Amino acid sequence: MSLLEVYDLIKKYYGLVAVDRVTLSIEERELVGLIGPNGSGKTTLFDCITKFTEPNSGRVVFRGREITGENSHTIALAGLVRTFQQARIFPRMTLVENLLLAAQQHRLPYEWSNLWDRSEPRKTEAELLNKAHRLLEWVDLLLLKEEQAGNLSYGQRKLLAMIMALMPNPQLLLLDEPTAAVNPLMIEKIKSVIAQLNREGQTFFIIEHNMDVIMDLCSRVIVLDHGEKIAEGTPPEVQKNPRVIEAYFGV
Amino acid sequence: MFFQHLANGLLISGIYSLVAVGFTLIFGVLEVINFAHGEFYMLGAFIVFFFAGQIGLSYYWSIPLSILVSLIVGILAERTSIRPLLEKSFESMVICTFAVSMILMNGALLTWGAEPRIIQSPLSASVSFFEIAFTYQRLLVLIMAIAISLALHFFLQRTKTGKAIRATAQNKEACLAVGIDIARISRLTFSLGIGLCGLAGALVAPVYSVFPTMGQTAMFKVFAIVILGGLGNMKGALLASLILGLGESLIAGYVSATLKDGLAFLIMLSILLLRPAGLFGRAVRTL
């Protein structure tokens, strides 16, 4: 059973097809990249999978269960967590509060029964705080833990957004352009964080424009163009694929 | 008798529509819930009272003067209160219009007192067609309301500026992309909305009495109208004005005059609970 299976997903906006019958699957422990020219529907695909947009048709199956009809918050609680392109955080809450919020709603371990089972305890405040401190330390933000998140620099926000997504121990993490608009040193930091987590067993599905990141991190790459999946394979394979080259360079 | 009630209903609908359409325009383009809207209606009526009733100017001249004063106050309010906040949250602007409403209403209360004032119109003579009795004043209101609705329709559908207004209400980013000056359109729309209000107040002043809280009373009806028609929906506002106006008139005629205000209440309650988006839904995008 794959961790995530997407079947024939279609999303149209008044005649423009943003996602055109996309079918894919992600296995556990994989680090898969999603690339494509601007406007090829990558973020829309994420939105459809996590129900931030309602797809027109298609099915999404997560850990063997159909989540096509679920709400965005339920999907998150099931262990499918996503980040946003714009490094969204809660500006008027402190870093610690941001992290606590990120995990407080979740019941771990992720069992479907947990969503409705009131007898399963959620993590205690102490456990959450512990984890929050560890994550903050890992990305060198511990000293700023009581700062309002709105005061952080863009790069720091990106890091915060990423560790927020990690707080609930997601089964699958959908990262939307984790290195966009970030300076090279920070890019290396983010890459190493992702790589290490993947080594420890975290599954990732990442949208990226930065080819170095894709090449270095991903074991498999999916390519979208105009909403259609045009190629899939290892990074070197995809790099040489004529359809991919055509999509990017219009040759 | 029925036609009399119908005619009265049309009259009321006409007034409601002038105020409601202005409110809807302002909401559609500026995304502001103008709580002070009713106060501009009240202002229009009081200015007429001031010029015609207190100074002794002719009623006919009072009308354009009233619109002018309403516009000036409106533009002042827009410039100082609303414009600076357009980037901030919608809630801030709502509170601002609330504050403006407080200032205007209590200002009027201070200036003229709470006693209802009567204005004598030169058009108080009656005329009858087919068993329907109308004072010329009421006829004027009705004709003006219809004429303005038509003019507005023509303006919004056929003229360049009108289309720009509709475009801004639909999609601001796209407007920026095609070079429409949103700030100018916003100012224009606000002035238009306020002007309509002021006009409605000026026309209505001799028909009913004038008092500082009449804006609040009118807004109650306007809220019922926009709740029924859908916030931001022009056609909805027009249709809902018609429904409410005719409904009230018929209830006043056949059931009881005191119960007519209950219709607005009933509409509000049932729509909010059963179909909160209104009969036609919203025409405004939200994130």
Added chain:
Amino acid sequence: MKFKFLYYAFALVFFAVLPLLGLSSYSLHILIMIGIFLILSQSLNLMMGYVGLLSLGTSAFFGVGAYVSALLALNFKTPFLACFLAAGLSSALLAACVGIPFLRLSRHSFVVGTLAFLLICDLVSRNWTAVTRGPMGLPGIPSPRFNIPGLPPITITSKVDHYYFIFILVCLVLLLFIKLINSRLGRAFRAIRDDEVLAKSMGVNTFKYKWLAFIISSFIAAIAGSYFAHYIMFVDPLIFDLYYLEYILITVIVGGAGTVWGVVAGAFIFTTLPEFLRLAGGLRLVIYGFILLLSIHLIPEGIGGIINRGLKKRRLVEA
């Protein structure tokens, strides 16, 4: 952190001892009113400042609480505490019911809808004369009486008694409010305020939490209303007047939506200001209108926000 404790302790002692310093009946009255509107303002503060929803229906629940409490006391001779709690609970139930359709509305329609709800309550109280006696109102609401087993029955009649009751109530409400804000529930509320879409992506059922906030907020407003009714011993439809809404709006906005102590300060300022201004009612509201306008433009975070920025201490408590 120890210093904070000292401030609280000092304030507590100060206010506890205040009446013993021989204040006039009128001053006590002002303080009592401050207490009542402080509580009501926190109800609005919860919705506006901590969830991010402009709920203009807050003063509707104030009135509902007042009427329920009054009706129970007058018609069924219910003891005060029962009236008080019943007012809160029935208001919460009402909020639970109307909250469901209202919270599905867009932000804009929600504002219009809650205001319409206030106007509807006003109309109902005026016209349902069989129950509310319409504009004549409900006079003669009995003073609060407590029958605690073992102790002689306590009746709150004098201003000093009322002062101590409201003082205890205010302390309780503020304590619970602060606890709420810093709890998981409070964090969920603030997350919704800051970024609702992001909150959803973190597993927050935003509809449910907005609904819960609406219910809690109405409970707080209703108990303020209930006590108000028993203090002035009279309720009439004017309790739904926009005057109260404007009053708490200015208190929350100028005090600082999203801060606890800012709103407390706001309640003090706007209840005592009229005494210093000593102006006719109409001008006062005009001035308030201008203050509100200026405040929104110049100090949008309110007094509380400015103090928070000024202090810039490390804290886990958002106050």
